[in-house]
Amino acid sequence: MPDPVVTKELTKVYKEGKIExxxxxxxxxxxxxxxxxxxxxxxxxxxxxxxxxxxxxxxPTSGSLNIFGNEVCGLAEEDLPRIRREFISFIFQGxxxxxxxxxxxxxxxxxxxxxxxxxDADKRACYMLSEVGLKERMHFLPRDVSGGxxxxxxxxxxxxxxxxxxxxxxxxxxxxxxxxxxxxxxxKHMAASQRRCIVVATHDNRIMDLIDRVLYMEDGSIRxxxxx
Amino acid sequence: xxxVALRIILYDKVRSLITLLGVVFAVSLIFNQVGIxxxxxxxxxxxxxxxxxxxxxxxxxxxxxxxxxxxxxxFYNHTISDPDIQSADKLIVAWGVIRQLEGGNxxxxxxxxxxxxxxxxxxxxxxxxxxxxxxGNFAIVDESAxxxxxxxxxxxxxxxxxxxxxxxxxxxxxxxxxxxPIMFTSYELAQHLVSYVGSQSTVFIVAKVKxxxxxxxxxxxxxxxxxxxxxxxxxxxxxxxxxYWAIETGVGFSFMLTIVISFLVGMLIxxxxxxxxxxxxxxxxxxxxxxxxxxMDIYKIIFSQAMINAMTGYIVSLIITIASVKxxxxxxxxxxxxxxxxxxxLGLTLVMCMAAAFVSVRRIKSIDPAILFRx
Ligand SMILES: Nc1ncnc2c1ncn2[C@@H]1O[C@H](COP(=O)(O)OP(=O)(O)OP(=O)(O)O)[C@@H](O)[C@H]1O
Ligand SMILES: [Mg+2]
Numbered sequence: 065m066p067d068p069v070v071t072k073e074l075t076k077v078y079k080e081g082k083i084e085x086x087x088x089x090x091x092x093x094x095x096x097x098x099x100x101x102x103x104x105x106x107x108x109x110x111x112x113x114x115x116x117x118x119x120x121x122x123x124p125t126s127g128s129l130n131i132f133g134n135e136v137c138g139l140a141e142e143d144l145p146r147i148r149r150e151f152i153s154f155i156f157q158g159x160x161x162x163x164x165x166x167x168x169x170x171x172x173x174x175x176x177x178x179x180x181x182x183x184d185a186d187k188r189a190c191y192m193l194s195e196v197g198l199k200e201r202m203h204f205l206p207r208d209v210s211g212g213x214x215x216x217x218x219x220x221x222x223x224x225x226x227x228x229x230x231x232x233x234x235x236x237x238x239x240x241x242x243x244x245x246x247x248x249x250x251x252k253h254m255a256a257s258q259r260r261c262i263v264v265a266t267h268d269n270r271i272m273d274l275i276d277r278v279l280y281m282e283d284g285s286i287r288x289x290x291x292x
Numbered sequence: 293x294x295x296v297a298l299r300i301i302l303y304d305k306v307r308s309l310i311t312l313l314g315v316v317f318a319v320s321l322i323f324n325q326v327g328i329x330x331x332x333x334x335x336x337x338x339x340x341x342x343x344x345x346x347x348x349x350x351x352x353x354x355x356x357x358x359x360x361x362x363x364x365x366x367f368y369n370h371t372i373s374d375p376d377i378q379s380a381d382k383l384i385v386a387w388g389v390i391r392q393l394e395g396g397n398x399x400x401x402x403x404x405x406x407x408x409x410x411x412x413x414x415x416x417x418x419x420x421x422x423x424x425x426x427x428g429n430f431a432i433v434d435e436s437a438x439x440x441x442x443x444x445x446x447x448x449x450x451x452x453x454x455x456x457x458x459x460x461x462x463x464x465x466x467x468x469x470x471x472x473p474i475m476f477t478s479y480e481l482a483q484h485l486v487s488y489v490g491s492q493s494t495v496f497i498v499a500k501v502k503x504x505x506x507x508x509x510x511x512x513x514x515x516x517x518x519x520x521x522x523x524x525x526x527x528x529x530x531x532x533x534x535x536y537w538a539i540e541t542g543v544g545f546s547f548m549l550t551i552v553i554s555f556l557v558g559m560l561i562x563x564x565x566x567x568x569x570x571x572x573x574x575x576x577x578x579x580x581x582x583x584x585x586x587x588m589d590i591y592k593i594i595f596s597q598a599m600i601n602a603m604t605g606y607i608v609s610l611i612i613t614i615a616s617v618k619x620x621x622x623x624x625x626x627x628x629x630x631x632x633x634x635x636x637x638l639g640l641t642l643v644m645c646m647a648a649a650f651v652s653v654r655r656i657k658s659i660d661p662a663i664l665f666r667x
Contacts, residue, residue: 121661149584160579164303177583
């Protein structure tokens with residue numbers, strides 16, 4: 065079984081007119097199952113850029129990216145949704161939930177994007193929402209629950225489909241300490257029990273203890289690595 | 293995806309209501325314009341279309357039903373002598389003046405027809421009968437003329453041109469594009485009344501072909517044989533009259549323009565609201581893409597929104613339109629509502645809303661991942 069993520073000399077250069085910004089410099093990385101990886105580093109160090117490329121929503125400038133044995137860089141734009149559908153889920157700082165849909169419906173829609181529908185989707189949504197502690201609020205609209213609960217809906221959406229890779233950008237950025245911790249604990253629990261590969265880009269040092277492998281980024285490169 | 297679109301629409305009630313109003317405004321206007329226009333067209337050829345006859349002989353270069361010049365009556369014999377013609381009647385359509393009871397004059401369209409066959413005469417009577425016109429200075433006026441001429445009752449006398457005529461009947465549904473009041477008389481009386489027609493002339497010859505003969509063939513042959521007149525099939529003459537009023541008066545163009553403008557206004561309103569809604573949901577749509585949705589999945593949501601806007605707007609407009617047919621009838625106007633018009637407007641509405649959605653679709657195509665990550 066290949067590793068979830070293998071990158072070789074992965075590089076991203078943003079071009080804005082004549083100015084070129086190298087947001088990620090020749091990065092080599094292997095990510096394993098069952099591990100929570102934390103991307104730390106100052107603002108502008110390239111955390112989001114790396115995460116976007118791992119999630120196949122941003123095209124690398126050069127280098128290679130391999131997801132469970134699939135070489136992604138050579139794929140056409142039309143082929144990327146298939147990779148994302150099969151392997152990847154996201155959690156965002158801003159939750160990105162449909163305000164018009166209930167917690168349950170948001171999760172169901174996420175599942176639908178993964179090709180999971182009907183009874184199976186219903187079962188998974190109910191299970192996941194109770195896992196994140198929202199059993200009672202399943203049929204609430206996002207505006208009717210707290211920020212922490214909203215992020216937990218997003219977590220449920222990301223986790224419901226068994227995607228082996230979960231990418232989270234500042235998942236605790238809009239949450240207070242205790243809610244942030246709860247979300248991280250949930251992710252860690254998932255990583256351990258379901259052997260998923262979880263990558264969290266964050267500034268939040270308070271959750272450092274819940275991270276298995278810390279990658280410290282600076283200026284588009286990984287400068288330090290620490291495993292606990 | 294349809295469900296998601298529906299939920300988005302139901303969630304943002306104010307925006308959806310504005311969109312609905314916009315669509316209803318545009319579509320009702322289109323319905324109205326198409327209906328009134330076709331009503332006018334129908335009116336303009338209503339007499340031709342109700343006259344039993346396959347072939348119309350008219351003066352040379354004659355442009356329409358209402359303004360037709362006389363030609364010699366002997367063409368009647370030329371027409372009736374054609375082996376494929378079964379019967380023929382002369383018909384006068386001419387302009388005269390009627391004296392109002394309270395003084396003043398009103399222009400009026402006089403139709404003189406053969407009272408024995410009734411060809412070219414009224415087809416629906418409220419009072420009296422076309423046969424009552426025989427042998428005397430008798431006339432039938434149409435109900436629709438009352439607005440211009442004041443209350444007219446059977447038994448009244450009115451001064452028409454040089455003569456005093458007695459009203460012997462009231463017809464219904466006879467109108468003209470010119471909106472002039474219409475009066476029926478016998479062929480002979482019309483000839484006497486309208487001096488510019490003259491005693492040896494007619495304005496039309498309306499003929500029937502024998503069973504199994506194509507009117508087109510006969511019209512073509514007669515047209516070649518009879519010099520100095522034009523020969524049409526009834527449907528061609530009807531169309532020619534409609535086209536004259538639609539095109540030569542610019543009426544068709546102005547209706548068309550209103551329809552195009554309504555269409556564009558509707559498209560703008562729908563396009564605007566769908567675009568705003570899409571931009572507001574761009575993060576969510578982007579998230580769906582990140583989870584594996586193809587562009588097509590998201591297009592479906594956007595097009596479903598457009599579709600819902602179109603259908604609700606259309607249905608409300610249709611109801612309004614059907615209700616307003618009655619109101620138009622009160623004003624003696626005809627608005628045509630038929631299944632094929634409804635279908636056409638439905639198509640137009642769908643095209644309008646779908647086209648409006650295309651602007652939004654283009655935004656989905658290349659979602660910048662940066663959008664997703666902004667807190
Ligand atoms: N779309 C873009 N176009 C041009 N430059 C970009 C773009 N996105 C990011 N950059 C630049 O790339 C570099 C890395 O940005 P990135 O967003 O990956 O940093 P980050 O570590 O996520 O920062 P933060 O902690 O503030 O989220 C920065 O210098 C940024 O200005
Ligand atoms: Mg970032």
